[in-house]
Amino acid sequence: MELLDLVKKHSPVTGEQLAEYLGVSRPTLRSDLSLLVMLGMLDAKPKVGYFLGNTLRTAGEPLPRFNSMKVKDVQGVPVNIPDTLSVHDAVIMLFTENADTLLVVTENKRFAGIITPKDLLKITLGNAGAASIPVSMVMTRYPNIVTLSPDDSVLDAIRKMSLHQVDCLPVTVESDDGAGQPVVTGWVSKSNIIRLMAEHATSQELGEPGL
Template sequence: MSHIRKEGTIIQLSSRQLELIELVKKHSPVTGDQLAEYLGVSRPTLRSDLSLLVMLGMLDAKPKVGYFLGNTFRESHEPLQRFSRMKVKEVQGVPVNIPDTLSVHDAVITLFMENANTLIVVNEEKRFAGIITPKDLLKITLGNSGAATIPVSMVMTRYPNVVTLTPDESVMEAISKLSQHQVDCLPVIVPDEEPSRNPIISGWVSKSNIVSLMADIATA
């Protein structure tokens, strides 16, 4: 989130509100219906976000024309502009990797020991094979006494059925994917020149990465 000071009060902007600002910046003037279509949500879902941004002066609106950037953004919102230029490779973190032969039992231990919300699974070549989440582990272990010995390769979400990022994608695109797919983190991959080989895992971007980044920018 980003923090905006308004008449002595600090107001936090959500990732969706930041994304709305970027969409308006790119497409203005743009209607509320068009913004809803870009984000894949209904128009009523955005009503409160748009009202807040107009109230803050981040956006302006004209009837039958649409939304465009407001004076507050144009005059004094360099932190957001700087944020919008950032690439994934500048903010990605170090993922928690586990081999695809690891047992479900050991994966659960790793999850808690590393305080992670997702585990990245790699194959024998140390290349990206898939992901494991707490929900995946819960599904397989509930009511299944023999689940602990099952290898994670049997229960992981396999690549390419995983939403991913590449290092040169923008941070705003990362926010969009995190929001759209309702996930806690996204693996960052470097595709191999040989299509038959799995990609190299470069890092990951999590919601906590984004929140920390925005906090750093807002207080810089």
């Protein structure tokens, strides 16, 4: 992971410096840095900066437990919408399902793309007729989307989220008919990962077996 390599090379290093090295804004990195700190990969001290966390200093491989866990064991149920759904109805779905990302599927349930609040905001601002536009016109289309396989490790999911700066990754499998578009079986989000870490920390405090 590029962030970890930069911290290892320049620690202690501030968030502003990391953003400058990567050519992105500081807010863009905030959620990734918070996740890495929570996972124990990074530590942070106010007015000092970021440095490698205890997980990386004491283990040959970061989060070996997460490296052995499979995506299929932790994936959540995705919020799927048809590619014919209107932008207006997609906005309603985001709120009613409390979702950060919607997965778009075709009539035969093949994975077509994803749509985020940012996508919806961009199309609706200053566009009075946007509400009736189908989401297929504004979504990010497959295959231009990073995905996971059910047999990928949870650590792979963490790495992909950090590398591509996304909050959610669809989990897909090849369709039975061999068509080009896969089938969505689930998703992994940063909230999934944070929940896993919380459960692991609780089990460690109680002296129970880890995840």
